[in-house]
Amino acid sequence: MISSYHDYRAMFTWRSWVGGWLLRLTCQVLFFATLGKLMADPGAEAYIALGNAAVLGPLGTLGVVSSSVGERRSGTLQYLLVSRANPLLVIASRGLYWVADGIITSCAVLTIMSVLIPGTVHSGALPGILAIEVLLALCAYAMSLALASLSLRRPGSRMYLTASTTIIILALAGVNTPPPAGGPWGVIGQLLPVRHGLQAIRELAAGRPLPVGLVAGELAVALGWAVLAYTGLTLTLRRNTRSGALSLS
Numbered sequence: 001m002i003s004s005y006h007d008y009r010a011m012f013t014w015r016s017w018v019g020g021w022l023l024r025l026t027c028q029v030l031f032f033a034t035l036g037k038l039m040a041d042p043g044a045e046a047y048i049a050l051g052n053a054a055v056l057g058p059l060g061t062l063g064v065v066s067s068s069v070g071e072r073r074s075g076t077l078q079y080l081l082v083s084r085a086n087p088l089l090v091i092a093s094r095g096l097y098w099v100a101d102g103i104i105t106s107c108a109v110l111t112i113m114s115v116l117i118p119g120t121v122h123s124g125a126l127p128g129i130l131a132i133e134v135l136l137a138l139c140a141y142a143m144s145l146a147l148a149s150l151s152l153r154r155p156g157s158r159m160y161l162t163a164s165t166t167i168i169i170l171a172l173a174g175v176n177t178p179p180p181a182g183g184p185w186g187v188i189g190q191l192l193p194v195r196h197g198l199q200a201i202r203e204l205a206a207g208r209p210l211p212v213g214l215v216a217g218e219l220a221v222a223l224g225w226a227v228l229a230y231t232g233l234t235l236t237l238r239r240n241t242r243s244g245a246l247s248l249s
Contacts, residue, residue, distance in 0.1 A: 021105070022105060022108055022109070025056055025105055025109055026108075026109050026112055028052070029049060029052045029053050029056070029109055029113060030049075030116070032048050032049070032052045032176065033045050033046075033048050033049035033052070033113070033117060035048065036048035036049070036176075043119070045117060046117055046118075046119040046120045047176075047202075048175075048176050049113045049117045049120050050110075050113065050120050050121065050201065050202065050205055051173075051174065051175035051176055051198060051202075052175060052176070053106060053109040053110045053113050053120075054106060054110065054129075054133060054136065054175075054194075054197075054198055054201050055106075055169065055170070055173065055175050055194060055198070056102065056105050056106045056109055057099075057102030057103050057105060057106035057107075057133055057136055057137040057140070058102065058136050058137055058139070058140030058169070058193055058194050059102070059140070059166055059169065060098055060101055060102030060105060060106075060137075061095075061098045061099055061102050061137055061140045061141040061143075061144045062098075062140070062144050062147070062162045062165060062166065063095070063098040063144075063162075064095035064098050064141065064144045064145060064148055065144055065147045065148050065151050065158050065161055065162050066151070066158045066159075066162065067094070067095055067098070068091055068095065068148040068151060068152055069148075069151050069152065069155045069158050071091065071094070072152060072155065073155070077091075077152075087233075087237055088230065088233050088234065088237075091145070091148070091233065092145060092229075095141070095144075095145070095148075096141075098141065098144070099137050099138065099141045102137045102140075103133060103134055103137045106133050106136075106137070107130045107133055110126070110129060110130070110133070111126065114126060120205065121205045122204070122205055122206060122207035125204040125205055125207065128204045128210060129201050129204050129205060132197050132200050132201050132204070132215065132218075133197075133201070135197055135215070135218055135219065135222065136193065136194055136197040136198070136218065138222055139193040139194075139197065139218055139219075139221055139222035139225065140193040140194065142193075142222050142223075142225035142226040142228075142229050143165075143192070143193050143225040143228075143229070145225075145226075145229035145232075145233065146225055146228040146229040146232050146233075147161045147162075147165065148229075148233070149229065149232030149233045149235070149236045150232070150236075152233075152236050152237075153236050153239070168188075168192065169192055169193070169194055172185060172188060172189035172192060172195065173189060173192060173193075173194040173195040173198055174189075174195060174198055174199065174202075175194075175198070179195055179199075190217075190221075191221065191224070192221070193218070193221055193222070193225065195218075196214045196215070196217035196218040196221060197214070197215070197218040199211070199214050200214035200215050200218065
């Protein structure tokens with residue numbers, strides 16, 4: 001975890017994070033919210049602003065798909081495999097800065113949207129929403145680690161994995177439009193991170209009580225992806241170790 005902190009420090013200073021990264025994502029959410037304002041539906045602006053702000057954290061965790069490949073290319077993964085440390089725990093902990101960044105970014109942008117766009121978040125609901133945002137980021141991180149098991153096998157696939165996953169989540173999780181209720185796409189959406197948690201956030205934002213069932217659904221999805229991540233990374237590391245495929249490529 002300490003190395004994760006230093007990795008992140010190498011990427012940003014607090015000035016570049018606030019003036020570059022956070023400002024960019026805030027403008028991105030405002031852009032989509034402005035498109036919603038042009039629609040006939042008076043609630044579209046707040047709906048889109050809330051969805052795009054909340055999804056920043058989960059999508060940010062996809063960075064571990066590429067950073068895990070960086071471990072392989074830099075040669076550190078090979079040393080992890082021959083050390084006494086558990087390589088799965090090391091890979092997961094070294095990517096935790098993606099989770100922390102996603103949570104902080106989403107919470108900051110959600111707070112900004114609640115001020116700039118009236119009706120985005122009900123008064124007093126923000127603390128509960130921020131707590132669910134932590135669950136969303138952890139759930140998405142479990143999925144991202146499962147995808148990392150694929151990118152470690154095929155390093156060239158990392159960009160395709162992150163891009164396609166981003167598109168699928170944006171389309172099926174109810175970020176800009178209501179999620180599909182039935183059919184195969186509805187089933188797929190139920191198995192992905194964000195969907196249940198985002199619906200719970202929308203309930204709280206509207207001033208309604210905490211939907212325990214939706215939170216439990218998001219937690220169940222997180223546990224499922226965690227099992228897949230553990231299984232996938234274990235099989236990938238064992239396979240690559242036996243075959244000697246962990247070259248610097």
